[in-house]
Structure formats: C-alpha cells, structure tokens
Amino acid sequence: MVSNEDVIEWYRQRFNKPVLFSKKQIPVTIDTSLSTGRYVWASEAGAEIMEEYFQKFDVDPAGFDFYKYWPVETFILFALCTSGADDDEPQPLTLQMLAESARAGKWLYD
Template sequence: MVSDDDVIAWYNLRFNKPGLFSKKRWPVTIDTSLSTGKYVWASETGADIMNEYFDTFRVERANFDFSKYWPPETFILYALLTCGGNDDEPLPLTLRMLAKSAREGKWLYD
C-alpha cells in the first residue's frame, strides 16, 4: 500500500531539487499544494509531474481534469481587449490527494 511518506519521498526525489543558488529544497508536507500557494509549478511542469505520478503509482487517470488545477492562462492582449477577463483560479492539488488516490488506484477528486 502506498503511504503518505512514499508520495512525499517520490516528489522530493523527482521534483523538489535544491535551488540553484540557495542549495535548499522547498519545504514539503503532505498538505503541500503543487498548483496553489507559495511554491506553484507552471502548467508544463505540472503536466510532467502528474504524468509521472499516474505511471509510477499506477493510478487510473480517467477522472483527472488537469484544467481544474492549472487553468488555461489568458493572453495579455485578450485580457486588455476584454477589460481584464476572468481567469479561473486553480484548485489546490496536494500531495495528500495524490497519496489517497494512489492507495485507491484511481483519481478520487474530479
């Protein structure tokens, strides 16, 4: 069975590399969000993380909606022409969500 510590260890090993200048890793707990908060990943990296997660932990991705966590960004010109537009706010995608879904073998949150 996949534990919370298994998911945190995988994340730290694969994606939480020490900073170039600080040589420190971001602080990570089971409630760390990859899509909101202080340490947010760009959507391209978020896609890489989630693809590897589904493969590594053999989780069915059928119900996973990437755009809930990394909504499409509005282009600057479009935002200016439409008086700012309303970008959707991303939902938090936490390591706890990854761990719970890994234990079930399927995505539980969409």
C-alpha cells in the same frame, strides 16, 4: 499499500530540487500543493509530474481534470481588450490527494 511517506519521498527525490542560487530545498509535507501557494509549478512541469505519478503509482487517470489545477492562462493583451475577466483560479492539488488516490488506484477528486 502506498503510504503518505511514499508519495512525499517520490516527490522529494524527483521534483524537489534545490532552489537556484540558495541550494535550499522547499519544505515538503503531505499538505504541499503543486498548483497553488508559494511554490507553484508551471503547467508544463505539472503535466510531467502528473504523468509520472499516474504511471509510478498505477493510478487510473480517468476523471482527472488537469485544467482544474492548471487553468489555461489568457494572453494579457486579449484580457485587456475584452471584458478584462481574470483567468480561473487553480484549485489546490496536494500530495495528500495524490496519496489517497494512489491507495484507491484511481483519481478521487474530479
């Protein structure tokens, strides 16, 4: 069975590289969010992380809504010329969610 520590360790080894110039790693806990908070991944990196996650932990991705966590960003000029509505806010995608879904073998949150 996949533990919380398995997911945290996979994430640390694969994606928690030292920050440029400081050589420090970002603190990682089971509550770390990939899509919200202080250290947010760009959608391209998010797609890579999630693709590897589904394969590594053999999780069925059916029902996973990538754009819930990384909404499409509106081009700034378009936003200024239209209603000025802001982009959708991303929902948190935490390592806890990844661990729980890995234990279930399917995505549990969408």
